[in-house]
Amino acid sequence: MTAEPTSARSQARYDAETLASLTADAAQIMARYPDPRSGLLPMLHLVQSVDGYVSRDGIMFCAEQLGMTAAEVSAVATFYTQYKRHPNGTYTVGVCTNTLCAVMGGDAIFEELSEHLGVGHDETTEDGAITLERVECNAACDYAPVVMVNWEFFDNQTPESAAALTDRLRLGEDVAPTRGASSVCSFKRMSRVLAGFPDGRADEGETAGAPTLAGLRLARAASGSVGEGDPSSPGAPSASVVPPSAPARPGQPGDEGSPSPTSGAASASGPAAGRAPGTGEEQQEAEVPPETGAERSSAERKPAATGDESPGRSPSGGKADPEPERKGRDDD
Numbered sequence: 001m002t003a004e005p006t007s008a009r010s011q012a013r014y015d016a017e018t019l020a021s022l023t024a025d026a027a028q029i030m031a032r033y034p035d036p037r038s039g040l041l042p043m044l045h046l047v048q049s050v051d052g053y054v055s056r057d058g059i060m061f062c063a064e065q066l067g068m069t070a071a072e073v074s075a076v077a078t079f080y081t082q083y084k085r086h087p088n089g090t091y092t093v094g095v096c097t098n099t100l101c102a103v104m105g106g107d108a109i110f111e112e113l114s115e116h117l118g119v120g121h122d123e124t125t126e127d128g129a130i131t132l133e134r135v136e137c138n139a140a141c142d143y144a145p146v147v148m149v150n151w152e153f154f155d156n157q158t159p160e161s162a163a164a165l166t167d168r169l170r171l172g173e174d175v176a177p178t179r180g181a182s183s184v185c186s187f188k189r190m191s192r193v194l195a196g197f198p199d200g201r202a203d204e205g206e207t208a209g210a211p212t213l214a215g216l217r218l219a220r221a222a223s224g225s226v227g228e229g230d231p232s233s234p235g236a237p238s239a240s241v242v243p244p245s246a247p248a249r250p251g252q253p254g255d256e257g258s259p260s261p262t263s264g265a266a267s268a269s270g271p272a273a274g275r276a277p278g279t280g281e282e283q284q285e286a287e288v289p290p291e292t293g294a295e296r297s298s299a300e301r302k303p304a305a306t307g308d309e310s311p312g313r314s315p316s317g318g319k320a321d322p323e324p325e326r327k328g329r330d331d332d
Helices: 018-031 036-051 056-066 070-077 099-105 106-117 158-170 187-194 212-226
Strands: 091-098 130-135 147-149 152-154
Touching: 018 036, 018 056, 036 056, 036 147, 036 187, 056 070, 091 099, 091 106, 091 158, 099 130, 106 130, 106 158, 130 158, 147 158
Parallel strands: 091 130
Antiparallel strands: 091 147, 147 152
8 A cells, every 4th residue: 555645644734845855854864763763853953943943843744754643752852952842043042051150150141141132041032033041061161151152162251252242143243153163053054963964064163172182281291201102112101001191100010121119020010910021022911900808899808707607796797696595496
């Protein structure tokens, strides 16, 4: 039996051209997954890229494509904050007010923007340009306080710079993020990218700046003080024991030829087991087994008290109470 075309039976009230385009894109999304229902999240972004939010028609379309009920699709659409249930602005301005950004001024930025734009959380300006949001975390703590516009980063903001940013957006000016893409696209266009249809801008601009890489630089500097940053050089930490970016610790097994606090027999700081001294061959170092039976180890713990092995020991682990005398043993 031939299935009836989607356009003929769909309860989603899209015009024929829009429905045909959505159906073709939905087919690409479903083809990515062994189970087509796994494509619901990107498909919700897809309908949002058309309507500007997850509309009733969008929910019905997803349900029909995936063989789900409208209630099942709605349950997902109302769970995630990136899916909007009412018309969104051209730009979503998200102000991080989580702990670090809040301490660095995130709350002050949100309050300034709320007053400047005349809207609160998840509200849109009258001209439809900006939807303002409080965001729990923008994943950019090293640049706090951070504002995002359609999920593009604007780092180290102040109340004044954030207000100026929104003014430029409302005037239709091109705005360049601090990192990443060279410009900010519309909410609908970004929703299509999140649906899995790249816009070719993924490699634009810088992604990891100096604050993000500061820890890596420090680790490399510490490693370099041992072996000039080259794990293969004499005296550098062994890659099988200590990562190249980590400084050596006292007592850590090292490469052959590295200084040892003791001389003669192999020890924890001497040549590793399995390496032939003096041969120069690069052999795999034997992994040092974990110590067991120590004060804090439960691997081979011995009884701490006489009562530990007695069924009648006290709950505190002390000496066991004497076993009560049994009477009438002959009657057992």
